[in-house]
Amino acid sequence: MMMHAGLWTFLYYTLFLASVLLPVRTVAESTTVISNVVSQSIESESLDDDLCFESEEEALPDNPSSEELFFSFLDTPHQVISSGVEIFAKSLDEFFSEDKVFYDASGTYLRLRADAVRDENGDINYTGDVRLKLRLPNTKKKLKFTIESDADKRRDNTSAQTESTPRQAVKEKDYFAGFQISLGKEKSWQFKPSIGLRLNSGVELYTRLRLKRRYKFEKWSIHLDETPFWFNSTGVGLDSYLEFNRKISKDDLFRASTFARWTNKTDYVQFSQTFFMFHTLSKRRAMFYYVSVNDVSKSNVFEKSYLIGSTYRQNIHKGxxxxxxxxxxxxxxxxxxxxxxxxxxxxxxxxKK
Structure with a gap:
């Protein structure tokens, strides 16, 4: 009991310090990110058209008035609630720059990260991450050139950070360069095959086929992502990701995600189940809490771990x-x-552009 009390006390005071030490600027000083990103999820060229997957008959007007939204809600409550969950989930994914946003971007997209990680021994290590996608001209937005660090990790950034320990997070990174093409229809399966080179101590060929689909069910939005892959050193494998989203209130979103990875050559199986609670604090600040269970089996050796954490994020300059x-x-x-x-x-x- 004392361990759990200390655990929650640690989280509480850390998050309290975050909200105090990272002041909020006024709207007059900079742009309002979360409110803008909702509209960008529909209009911006930075996302594929498949992110707005409502049919033409179900789609709401581009610029609905408050009166139209009111009567639309009365006429089709199921549609409005379902669409609201999806738009809210996408806006949070954009604000937290989830990896899925990078892979779905139809335009040029660059994300640079610099991390300072302090472990329980007081040691501080530094690491970084890069994601670059260039839309190639005269390809109808379908063919992109990509450069990534650690592209073989899972596609969901919020879930990926629940797996690596601080020491693993600062290890030497691999870099990947390749081409990705987007195929399929927005109301059905989307196919995104890619091929490229893994650059570490040597050069290794890889190929990957990402299949994704989104569903709406009652008050839930569902995201399914299947990615069979092949690496020259490890052979074939499969990443499977399933995500459920539900809007709790105008500021809160619940998410449950399940991830599994299997590789043939290394006899490696990895599984994780994570529960998130997202909360928007203001137009420029948001955070989420998570609890995760991870299970890994390698050569008949099973390792289990549990993780409790949170992420506080703030836009500090112009989006x-x-x-x-x-x-x-x-x-x-x-x-x-x-x-x-x-x-x-x-x-x-x-x-992004």
């Missing part, structure tokens, strides 16, 4: 410069489930 504070507490079976604390400070720059 492209962000800062994050990420406290985590991890319990690993190999360490007898002893509490391991870490704190990450992240600076992020995003350019």
């Amino acid at each position: 492209y410069l962000f800062v994050e504070l990420i406290p985590q507490i991890r319990y690993q079976e190999k360490n007898d489930f002893r509490a391991e604390y870490s704190l990450t400070l992240r600076l992020e720059i995003i350019f």
Whole structure:
């Protein structure tokens, strides 16, 4: 009981310090990110058309008046609620610059990150991350050139950070360069095959086929992502990702995500289940809390770990410069489930066109 009390006390005071130390600028000083990103999810060229997957008969007017929205809600409550969940989830994904936003972007997109990670021993390590996508001309927005660091990790950034320990997060990164093409219809499956080179100590060929689809069911939005892949060193494998979103209030979103990875050559199986609660604090600040269970099996050796953490994010300049504070507490079976604390400070720059 004392361990759990200390755990929550640690999280509470860390998040309190975040809200105090990272002041909020007024709307007059800079743009309002979250409110703008909702409209950008529909109009901006930075996302594929498949992100707005309502049929023509169901789509709301481009610029509906308050009166039209009111009567539309009375006429079709199911449609409005479902669309609201999807738009809210997409706006949060954009604000937190989820990896899925990078992979779905139809235009040029660049994301740079610099992290300072402090572990429980007081050691501070530094790491970074880069994502670059260039839309090639005369390809009808279908063919893109990409450069990424650690592209073999999962496609969902919020879930990916629940798997690596602080020491793993600052290890030497691999870089990937390749081409991706977008196929399929927005109301059905989307296909995104890619081929490229993995650049580490040597050069390794890889190929990947990403299949994705979105559904709406009652008050839930559902995102399914299947990615079979092949690497020259590890052979074939499969990443499977399933996500459920539900809007709790105008400021809160609940998300449950399940991820599984299988590789043939290395006899490697990885599974994780994560629950998130997103909360918008203002037009330029948001945060989410999460609890995660991770299970990994390698060569008949099973490792289980639990993670509790949160991410506080604030736009500090004109919608492209962000800062994050990420406290985590991890319990690993190999360490007898002893509490391991870490704190990450992240600076992020995003350019998109």
